[in-house]
Amino acid sequence: MQFPELFCNWLLSPLSYFLRKGIKPKYMEYKEHLDKVFSLIDDLLKQPGTKIIAIDGNAAAGKSVLASHIAEKYDCNIFHMDDFFLPPEKKTVARLSQTGGNVDWERFREEVLDNIRRGNKFCYRKYDCKIQSFHPPAEVSPKKLNLVEGVYSLHPELIDYYDLKLFLWVDVEEQSRRILARNGAELHKRYMEEWIPMENRYFAEFNIEENCDFSFPG
Template identity: 45%
Template sequence: MNLAAAEQIELEIRRLLQRKRPVLVAIDGRCAAGKTTLAEELRELCGCGVVHMDHFFLRPEQRTEERLNTPGGNVDRERVLQEVLLPLSREEEVSYRPYDCKLQALKEAVQVVPGPVTVIEGAYACHPSLREYYDLKVFLTVEKEEQLRRIRRRNGPEAAIQFRERWIPLEERYFAACKVADCCDLRFETHGEK
């Protein structure tokens, strides 16, 4: 990730902290655009907590045709709201069980201690039902060929096919229908190695 982007976001976070606490930051965007990397850079710069939207993908019993046909419907946004955003907005400790896509099960609970800043990173973080809880919304994009190269490197060639045929189209439909990039305060395009 471009360190300049992290530093620009950190500057905006510092401005927000002068007016309010806690500050909740969303990082949404295309898969393999560097959302997790950026969140980790912000953790190092600001000491913020980080919650990953990947922990909230739908469990098998939730994956109805109706739900999956709804833009942004393949994430358990109701659980994100109840278990993460509402407690953080009240400066309460967060406890949730991450969903493990490989195991198709919920794992042991993790705790997030409320601090001055928490970042919620991942695709679908800026879903319309969640966005009012954020003080700063960031959108990351990446050129399609670079995106697929990163996915192949990160997940392997077989997974890259599934991303290209299933997950990327679902994300793109969500971005278009929910006007995600337009609702964000800051937008960055990532380039090169991730």
């Protein structure tokens, strides 16, 4: 195939159409955002001391995916806020009425964040909502870079621990589609009617996205 023909084929391709219209495909936008995150982390790691990064944002916005991309590039520990949701005995009416009260931030601060700051080996307990019980304690070796991913990671009682704060968002329709595909119809209903309204109240009342260093669609 000669160059003129190759060039014509490229001009007629869907990618060429979007680029000529000034519209970037989502995967290209995400790659640019990911490169920005890497640049922020590179700058952070030039500084002395242990560093902690928070990844907060909408349900199904890609927080755990972003954490995995970071872990592929950097040697780091990853902690998931899903491991710190409330056990049944703590799910009181008073507790759940608090904005951001749907997570055991006290235990997360005590078992994880305070220990990261100390810089020693430590153990913490992962709570499993499916079995409503704790797994055996997990041992953690200290590393310079530590990631905390999950909604409520930037709770006001935790926010001062972080050196870099990231926020991922997704529009409501795409969020609903992803949750249905990932979790099924029964849990989709609970997400949309119960958990997401609680998350949205937390985002709005505490200005979570506005207090972040970088925000982008996941």
